[in-house]
Each structure stands twice: as C-alpha cells, then as structure tokens.
Amino acid sequence: MDKKKKRLIFRSVVLAILAGTLVFVLIVNAGSERPSLQEGVEAPNFKLDRLDQEGESIELHDLRGQGVMVNFWATYCEPCKEEMPYMDQLYEEYHDQGIEIVAVSVDRNESVINNFYNRLNLTFPSTHDRNNTVMELYEVVNLPASFFIRPDGTIERIVRGPVTLESLEGYFNEIRPQ
Numbered sequence: 163m164d165k166k167k168k169r170l171i172f173r174s175v176v177l178a179i180l181a182g183t184l185v186f187v188l189i190v191n192a193g194s195e196r197p198s199l200q201e202g203v204e205a206p207n208f209k210l211d212r213l214d215q216e217g218e219s220i221e222l223h224d225l226r227g228q229g230v231m232v233n234f235w236a237t238y239c240e241p242c243k244e245e246m247p248y249m250d251q252l253y254e255e256y257h258d259q260g261i262e263i264v265a266v267s268v269d270r271n272e273s274v275i276n277n278f279y280n281r282l283n284l285t286f287p288s289t290h291d292r293n294n295t296v297m298e299l300y301e302v303v304n305l306p307a308s309f310f311i312r313p314d315g316t317i318e319r320i321v322r323g324p325v326t327l328e329s330l331e332g333y334f335n336e337i338r339p340q
Contacts (some may be wrong), residue, residue, distance in 0.1 A: 199317070205311045207223045222315075228313055229262070230262050234268060236271070237274050237275060239305040239306060246265075248326065249284075250323060256334045262286075267290050274314055311337060318337050321322045
C-alpha cells in the first residue's frame, strides 16, 4: 500500500509540473506577436535580382502606381507549375493595363528555375529568393502563395494555394490601376 501511495504522489507531482509548464507556455505565447501581414496593410518592400534579365533587379517600391502580383513558387511544387501558364496567358493583356507579375522562386538552384522558365517560354519577370528572406518577410509557409498589391502599395488579397485562370483574372481586375 505504501508503494502505491508513493507512486500516486509522484505521478501527481509530475502531472502538476507538466500542467504548470503548459499553462506557462500558453501565457507566454498569447502575449507574443501574431503574423502582421494581412490584407489592407502595406506590402513589405524587397529587392531581388532578375533571372530573366541579367544585371537587372526588381524592387517592389519601384512598382508603385501599378497593380502587382507577387507569386512565391518552386519547380518542385506541382500546383505552382500548373498556375504558371495562366499567369503568362494573362500577363501580356494585363501588363498593358498596369499590372506587373513578380515570380519569386524559392528553389535552391538557379539553372533549374531558368530551365523551367525557358521550357514554358514564360514572359513575366523571374526572381530568385536565394536565402528565403522575402519568403519569411511575407510569412509564406506553403507554396504557391500569391499577394495581389494595389497601386498604392497595400495588399488587396492574399491567396495561399493555386489560382485558376478565372480567379486570376478577377484578382487582376481588383488591383488594376484606374
């Protein structure tokens, strides 16, 4: 009987310590900042080298006055590869109306990105987020992820997942300069 009582007390103490630790972690995390990137806030600025035009770079602030789609993707992401032709199909028409697409690849190897781009004859700007700094800045976890930015630099829409041709056209109309 004595052994059972000691075991019960020991287990109760361990359980109380675990419960206390859990409560402490929940309280500390409740006070920490949540992701601040959301629709309606200013899109964080970034500058990345272009892969499709050697020696050129793209800085988001330089695109003010245009509607901008920032698309995070990778060649190993099947839904990313499926939406790329839709983006290219609409790029020519909407680029003339003040829409810019910035494709941000998070692949490790630039030659893989370039091969993919060249194979599909994509025409919109291609960039490479070598260290995933822009991906972290935009709080991207899963690919694809697209941010549709108004001409004033604020985020109109965040789409986490693939876009269809129809939805993409609707998003472009939302950010098209008037």
